[in-house]
Structures are given as structure tokens and as C-alpha cells.
Amino acid sequence: MKHIIVLVLVVSSLLACKQESKTADVAATEDSQMEQEIAYKSFGKEIDANNAMNTKKMTEAYQNMTVGDSMDAKVMAKVDEVCQAKGCWMKLDLENGEQAMVKFKDYGFFMPKDIAGKEVIINGKAYVNEVPVDEQRHYAEDGGASKEEIALITAPKKTFSFEADGVLLKSI
Template identity: 45%
Template sequence: MKSFNIFLVLFVLLAGCKENNPQNQTAASESTASESQYFGSVFDAEGALSGDKVVMALSELQTPDSLTVSFTGKVTDVCQMKGCWIKVSLDEGEEIRVTFKDYGFFVPKDITGKEVTLHGTGFIEELSVEDQRHFAKDGGASEEEIQKITSPKVTYSFVADGVLLNE
């Protein structure tokens, strides 16, 4: 019995020493780097609205109304601390600030200028001076720009449960 236990321990140790081949893992991740990538929940991006249609739909909302929708737009700003929020252009200078449901996922910090399709809930919100300054700081604004924020602002906001980075 004692020799069986020794054999079992040696077998487990040798099995644990199996060579891990990270080259295969790297090759697999490189092959998908040029494909679209989801963050958060996977959703059907077919039929996503354009920015101008989202502006029309959101402009009809009254606080505390909300609208569940998918839409596509270009990222104009990203939280440089964690990637915990983004700003997306909608139409003719309009932007929407996007956070992620339950702080459950983040996006890469280097996606400014890239197209994304988002799914979640849009609404109109009044941002306090404190919140605006916090977001400006996270976005990398200078202290001078941050101090220029002096009044609350009514904005379009969106809580995304899924983001598709269109590569």
C-alpha cells in the first residue's frame, strides 16, 4: 500500500509538470484580434439605430422615462483610469455618456475614434458640477478645464449591458 501511495504522488507531480504551451494560446488570440469583440453581454447588433435616430427617440423622453435600444456610434472619449465609461457621438455634435451596467465590465482605454454598437437603456439626466468634474478628470482634462465647469448640465446618458467593438 505504501508503494502505491508513493506511485500516486509521483504520478500527480509528473502530471502537474506537463509543459504549458502558451504559443498556441497567443496564436488563437491573435487570430481574433481583427474580429469584432464583445464586452459585457452578447446581443444581436442587427437593426441597431444610427445616432440621429437615438437623438430623436431620447429627445422625446421625460425624466424618469427610459428607452431600451441598440445603437451605433463613434467613441469620442474614454475613461483613462479604468475604461469604466465612454462618450459616443450621436448626431451633429451631440454626445451620449455611456456607463456599464452594475460596473460589471470595462472597455479598453484606447478605443477613441472606433465604432461601437451598444445595447442597453438610454435616458435624460442632470449631471451635477461634482460629477462633471469627476468625469472630466477621469477623461484626462486639465485642471483649468475642470475648473471651468460651474453649473449642472442636462445630458443624454446610457447604461450599456453590452458593447460590440466594431473592428
């Protein structure tokens, strides 16, 4: 009888330890998911990082568009440049040296001015635009270009543009 009681106690202890281990694994998984959620700082409309296309796919989509075309998109890309006056626009690095000019819906939010080189996820409308000379000069001035560089802007330019309603800035 003693052996049966001891055996039951040993088996119960082992099962209790095994269950505690599973609880610890679940807690570790939840912590890992929380870290992923905390990895981004949100600007504008709240969005999530799921289903963002890479810059290669976005560049291909832009290449197939003409002036006036638009599409809903969520893109993950690296910031090349930010408006140094207010943070009211940014340029994202696409494939093959191309860039996308990002403005923010209804001028509703701004980005930090020191995020060049950081990764963002943007959500909104991608479109192809023709930017007039005066607007190009304005952006060049906001970006800190010299008077000589600004004077070289003399013709409208076809650009890849994006109106973002939400942005996630990778904070790690």
C-alpha cells in the same frame, strides 16, 4: 450504344461540376457570414449586431425625452472618448455635436482605453439625466482635462445617458 454511354458520362460530369460549384458558393457564403460575426469583439452581456439604430434615430429619440425618461435601445455609434483611468465609461458621438455618456451596468465590465474613433454597438437603457457638478468634474478628471477646464464646470448639466449591458467593438 457507345454514343449513349459517352453521352451519359458527359452529362453526368457536367452535372457533377455544376453541383460542386453550388457547394463552393455555399461555402463562400458561410465564410462571409463567419467574417461578419468575427468583426466585433464582445464586452459584457453577449449581444448581436442586428437591429441597431443609427445615431440620427437615437438623437431624435433623446430629443423627445425629458429628465427621468428611459427606453430600451441598441445603437451603433462612434466612440468620442473613453475613461483613461479604467475604461469605466465612454462618450459616443451623436448627431449635431451631441454626445451620449455611456456607463456599464453594475460596473460589470470595462472598455479598452484606446478606442476613441472606433465604432461600437451598445445595448441597454437610454435615458436623459441631470449630472451634478461634482460628477461632471470627476468625469472631466478621468478624461484627462486640465485643472482650469475642471474649474469651469459650475452648473448641473442635462445629458443624454446610456447604461449598457453589452457592447460590440468593431475590430476591423
